[in-house]
Amino acid sequence: MHIEAVVLAAGQGARLREATGGTPKQFLPWQGEPLYIRSARTLARCARVRGLVFVFPEADVEAEKRRLNTLQPDLGLPWRAVAGGARRQDSVRQGLAALSDQTDTVLVHDAARPFASPELINRVIDALEQGAEGVVPGIMPADTIKHVSADGSTVESTPDRDRLTAVQTPQGFSVAILREAHARAAAEAWEATDDASLLERCGRTVRVVHGERSNSKITSPEDLIRLERPMETVFVTGYGYDVHRYTEKGRGRPLRLGGIPIPGAPDVSAHSDGDVLLHALADAVLGCFAGGDIGQLFPDSDPALEGINSAILLDEVWCRATAANVRITHLDITVIAQIPPVAPHREAIRKNLSRLTGLNTSCISLKATTEEGLGFTGERKGIKVAVAASALRLSGAPAHRTILRSDV
Numbered sequence: 330m331h332i333e334a335v336v337l338a339a340g341q342g343a344r345l346r347e348a349t350g351g352t353p354k355q356f357l358p359w360q361g362e363p364l365y366i367r368s369a370r371t372l373a374r375c376a377r378v379r380g381l382v383f384v385f386p387e388a389d390v391e392a393e394k395r396r397l398n399t400l401q402p403d404l405g406l407p408w409r410a411v412a413g414g415a416r417r418q419d420s421v422r423q424g425l426a427a428l429s430d431q432t433d434t435v436l437v438h439d440a441a442r443p444f445a446s447p448e449l450i451n452r453v454i455d456a457l458e459q460g461a462e463g464v465v466p467g468i469m470p471a472d473t474i475k476h477v478s479a480d481g482s483t484v485e486s487t488p489d490r491d492r493l494t495a496v497q498t499p500q501g502f503s504v505a506i507l508r509e510a511h512a513r514a515a516a517e518a519w520e521a522t523d524d525a526s527l528l529e530r531c532g533r534t535v536r537v538v539h540g541e542r543s544n545s546k547i548t549s550p551e552d553l554i555r556l557e558r559p560m561e562t563v564f565v566t567g568y569g570y571d572v573h574r575y576t577e578k579g580r581g582r583p584l585r586l587g588g589i590p591i592p593g594a595p596d597v598s599a600h601s602d603g604d605v606l607l608h609a610l611a612d613a614v615l616g617c618f619a620g621g622d623i624g625q626l627f628p629d630s631d632p633a634l635e636g637i638n639s640a641i642l643l644d645e646v647w648c649r650a651t652a653a654n655v656r657i658t659h660l661d662i663t664v665i666a667q668i669p670p671v672a673p674h675r676e677a678i679r680k681n682l683s684r685l686t687g688l689n690t691s692c693i694s695l696k697a698t699t700e701e702g703l704g705f706t707g708e709r710k711g712i713k714v715a716v717a718a719s720a721l722r723l724s725g726a727p728a729h730r731t732i733l734r735s736d737v
């Protein structure tokens with residue numbers, strides 16, 4: 330099977346115009362991107378989906394193409410964008426016409442359903458792989474549904490709720506069968522609000538898979554509130570590691586650990602002041618927000634950094650963490666060295682780190698170990714430090730994927 334997905338983003342959003350100030354709902358901002366991109370990214374995460382076709386209002390096609398071309402990160406799979414038509418079914422037909430030649434299976438998805446999960450998409454694809462001609466996700470209606478008179482004023486009957494399902498998108502189809510159904514719809518002037526109903530009129534079988542309540546359509550101003558997701562606090566960990574080489578006394582820089590001079594220790598060779606502990610600590614802080622490493626930020630080749638106090642480097646890194654909405658909560662530091670003994674300086678180092686970071690000393694753990702005479706630390710050729718930093722990160726985007734529960 331070669332599967333592509335059509336993302337329908339061509340609606341004018343008439344019902345929501347007033348509430349959104351005129352913006353069609355698929356273009357409403359959500360976590361820094363227009364809402365339709367959320368659906369595209371979810372589809373792109375399904376490995377069996379090989380390409381996307383976007384259908385936009387004609388006036389928006391060129392601007393959205395430019396936007397899609399500059400997405401960071403990009404969608405990671407080929408896409409095309411075409412102009413839609415007056416009705417939904419016209420837009421679907423335009424989308425079907427733009428599928429690549431080798432595509433034999435298509436998913437048709439409404440961009441107004443931004444919260445479909447990859448699991449749901451995979452259920453639709455699984456049913457297609459098992460030979461279904463058409464597949465719809467369906468959920469049992471939460472409300473009792475009534476048939477009413479044409480003017481809506483009188484109840485005529487109450488269908489058995491167990492036999493009702495509310496259908497969603499993405500709907501999946503054999504391309505040939507869906508094209509044939511749309512051709513007949515055009516020829517015989519059928520009106521339909523979804524693609525599956527065209528297959529039904531052609532006498533085809535449509536399978537139902539479990540939909541998701543969270544995959545509801547954005548149709549009312551109240552639904553927009555769901556888009557205003559609160560910022561989320563996530564727990565993150567950064568890890569930093571650094572090694573400095575000892576040199577002959579007087580030929581390097583006097584050893585400092587955590588900003589504290591260590592008298593009697595060997596010198597270290599370094600471009601900055603050589604504080605291996607502060608370097609590892611800075612890298613751990615950077616690790617909490619994927620901020621790179623201090624080698625990148627403060628290259629050895631920069632003459633301005635010659636002999637620089639490493640506390641200044643840490644300060645810069647700390648500011649970057651704050652700008653990235655990261656609040657460091659705890660540091661666990663291990664110094665690995667045969668010499669010098671660290672214990673006599675432990676409290677002075679913790680107090681100084683508390684001063685530099687604003688963390689209470691109870692949140693700064695400092696441990697030391699030797700490597701039992703083994704390796705370069707054992708041979709007294711150098712010193713290493715490892716730091717684990719714990720932090721809270723305030724994030725608009727969830728750092729983990731939310732697993733959505735199927736409802737049926």
Ligand code: MG
Binds near residue numbers: 571572573605608
């Ligand atoms: Mg270093």
